[in-house]
Amino acid sequence: xxxxxxxxxxxSFVPEGDEVVVGRLDTGSYAVFPTDGAExxxxxxxxxxxxxxxxxxxxxxxxxxxxxxxxxxxxxxGFVREGGQQQPDAPPPPVRLRPLGRxxxxxxxxxxxxxxxxxxxxxVTLHPDLAPRSTQIFFxxxxxxxxxxxxxxxxxxxxxxxxxxxxxxxxLGLPTRLRVSNRLTYIVAETQINGLLSVPRAKRYLPFxxxxxxxxxxFSALGLVAHATRNPDGSFSPTSRLCLxxxxxxxxxxxxxxxxxxxxxLYYAAATAWNCYDLHEAGMTLxxxxxxxxxxxxxxxxDEEKWTPRDRRVGTYYGPFIVLGYxxxxxxxxxxxxxxxIRYVSIAGRAIGSGHLDAAFWDAALSLCMNVAQLVAxxxxxxxxxxxxxxxxSHTPSSSEVELV
Numbered sequence: 001x002x003x004x005x006x007x008x009x010x011x012s013f014v015p016e017g018d019e020v021v022v023g024r025l026d027t028g029s030y031a032v033f034p035t036d037g038a039e040x041x042x043x044x045x046x047x048x049x050x051x052x053x054x055x056x057x058x059x060x061x062x063x064x065x066x067x068x069x070x071x072x073x074x075x076x077x078g079f080v081r082e083g084g085q086q087q088p089d090a091p092p093p094p095v096r097l098r099p100l101g102r103x104x105x106x107x108x109x110x111x112x113x114x115x116x117x118x119x120x121x122x123x124v125t126l127h128p129d130l131a132p133r134s135t136q137i138f139f140x141x142x143x144x145x146x147x148x149x150x151x152x153x154x155x156x157x158x159x160x161x162x163x164x165x166x167x168x169x170x171x172l173g174l175p176t177r178l179r180v181s182n183r184l185t186y187i188v189a190e191t192q193i194n195g196l197l198s199v200p201r202a203k204r205y206l207p208f209x210x211x212x213x214x215x216x217x218x219f220s221a222l223g224l225v226a227h228a229t230r231n232p233d234g235s236f237s238p239t240s241r242l243c244l245x246x247x248x249x250x251x252x253x254x255x256x257x258x259x260x261x262x263x264x265x266l267y268y269a270a271a272t273a274w275n276c277y278d279l280h281e282a283g284m285t286l287x288x289x290x291x292x293x294x295x296x297x298x299x300x301x302x303d304e305e306k307w308t309p310r311d312r313r314v315g316t317y318y319g320p321f322i323v324l325g326y327x328x329x330x331x332x333x334x335x336x337x338x339x340x341x342i343r344y345v346s347i348a349g350r351a352i353g354s355g356h357l358d359a360a361f362w363d364a365a366l367s368l369c370m371n372v373a374q375l376v377a378x379x380x381x382x383x384x385x386x387x388x389x390x391x392x393x394s395h396t397p398s399s400s401e402v403e404l405v
Contacts, residue, residue, distance in 0.1 A: 006044060006050075006071065006074075006080055007080065007081035008044070008045045008074075008079055008080060008081065009024050009026070009078070009079060009080075009081060010024070010025075010026075011023065011024060011041070011045060011079060012024075012025060012195075012198040013038060013042065014197065014198060014199065014200060014201075015035075016032070016201060016275060017275060018034070018035060019032050019033065019034060019035065019038075019308070019310075020032070020033050020034075020035060020037075020038035021033075021197050021198075021277075022038055022041060022079075023077075023195075023197060023198060024078065024079065025174075025195040025198050027078055028195060029077050029078045029079070030197045030198075031073075031077050032277060032308050036057070036060075036061050037070070039060070040053060040056075040057050040065065040070065041074070041079075043056060044074075050067050050071070053067065054067050095170045095173050095174070095175060096170070097166075097167060097170050098170050098171060098173060100167055100170075101166075101167035101168060101169075101170045101171030101172075102171050104164070104167050104168075104171070105167075105168060105171060105206060105210075113213065113216075113217045116217050116220045116221050116224065117216055117217060117220045119220065119224055120219070120220030120221075120223045120224055121220075123223065123224060123227055124223065127227060129236075130223050130226060130227055130244070132244075132247060132248045132251040133248070134248070134335065134336055134339040134340050134343075135339075135343075136241070136244040136245050136247075136248045137150065137245055137248060137249075137340055138245075138343060138347075139238075139241035139242055139244065139245040140238075140241070142363050143344065143347055143348060143351075143363055143364055143367040144363045144364075144366050144367045144370070145363075146245070146367075147367050147370055147371070148370075149242065149245065149246075150245065150246075150249060151370075151374075153245075153246050153249075154246070154249055157218055157246065157249075157250060160214055160218065161211040161214045161215055161218075161253075162211065163214075164210035164211050164213060164214035165193070165207060165210050165211050165265075167210070168206045168207040168210035169193040169196070169207045171206075172199055172203060172207070174193055174195050174196060174198075174199070174207075175193075175195065176192065176193050177192050193207055197277075201272055201275070204272050205269055205272060205273075208265050208268045208269040208272065209265060209266075209269055211265050212254060212257060212265055212266070215250050215253055215254050216254070218247075218250055219247050219250040219251055219254070222243040222244070222246055222247035222250070223243070223244070223247050225239070225240075225243045226239075226240040226241075226243035226244045226247065227240070229243070252332060252336055255328055255331065255332055256328070256332065258324060258325060258327075258328035259325040259326075259328045259329055260280075260321050260322065260324060260325040261280070261322050261325040261326070262325070263280055267279075267280065270321070274310075274314045275310055276308075276310055276311045276314050276315075277307075277308060277311060278307055278311055279311055279314060279315060279318060280318075281307070282304075282307040282311035282312055282314075282315035282318075283314075283315035283316075283318030283319070283322070284322075285302050285304060285307070285315070286304065286312065286315045286316055286318075287318075287319060288300075288302070289301050289302060289304065347364070348364040348367065348368060351363065351364035352364050352365065352368075
């Protein structure tokens with residue numbers, strides 16, 4: 001791609017209404033151009049000289065263009081090859097597991113998913129004791145066994161959740177990878193999908209929502225297994241109680257997705273539906289700017305022009321969705337965290353306060369030690385993240401590198 005001495009990298013052009021998303025899949029550098037700017041860039045990538053491009057633009061759109069500033073912007077975005085390099089970009093390596101991704105989201109697969117979820121929905125209407133409740137966490141008397149199973153039993157379920165994200169991205173030929181991070185007080189696994197803005201908007205929803213699809217199917221399957229493995233008298237067997245305990249953790253993870261201020265999978269799907277690229281930051285900035293204007297602190301107001309007009313327009317009404325996220329947090333706290341903590345502390349307190357160094361005492365003591373170890377791990381991750389942020393080495397996803405949890 002060259003024009004008047006300018007050599008361009010391979011660029012993708014994705015129309016989005018009155019705008020065009022242009023970028024490089026290899027670096028994840030993307031920008032939103034007005035239609036006329038995107039057309040001008042296309043002319044340059046096809047070899048049109050700058051002088052001819054200026055004349056073409058004026059004849060086509062009946063106005064002049066500052067090509068010097070335009071080219072400077074293209075260089076800043078990394079679209080222009082520096083040093084006059086003429087060789088084409090190396091072809092990207094083939095995306096592994098792409099056929100598996102296609103199979104995972106094929107029509108037969110969707111039929112199976114719907115059958116499992118529909119089967120659980122029908123079964124729970126007939127047997128309400130299968131519905132998730134916090135007491136299901138304590139599926140055995142041993143706190144240590146409960147904690148080990150809940151902690152490590154979630155690992156394959158979390159990996160399966162992320163695998164759905166990964167394969168949904170690779171199904172589209174996009175590079176994806178998995179990383180572990182922490183958000184507020186949570187340790188999370190994240191799938192990074194680079195170049196998602198290089199595909200049409202309609203194709204982005206599945207990579208965003210694939211994890212929730214997985215959780216819905218896993219939750220329903222665990223409930224069906226719990227029902228199928230009941231004792232002959234209808235009571236829950238050990239296998240049933242184990243499945244319900246794991247299913248409850250999956251249900252909490254689905255509720256967690258409504259905390260939109262954490263930029264969860266649902267946040268990215270909503271932002272895509274509203275045709276926004278950085279809705280959270282735009283919405284928060286607009287909200288803060290309104291506050292600073294009310295208190296006459298013009299020095300704290302942030303320039304809002306760095307976001308697209310669409311982000312600014314939708315961001316003005318984004319506040320209620322932030323409130324929705326905090327409502328989800330409140331629901332998790334009231335209906336999950338508080339009841340589970342109260343019961344845990346009650347059981348552990350009785351065991352340790354009994355004055356007997358029996359199995360129940362050591363079970364509770366080891367369980368408490370495990371909790372402390374998890375808190376220490378969280379603190380270490382948080383401190384490392386703060387150090388990386390201060391040193392400028394922390395990973396911040398670009399507009400095309402989406403982190404899904």
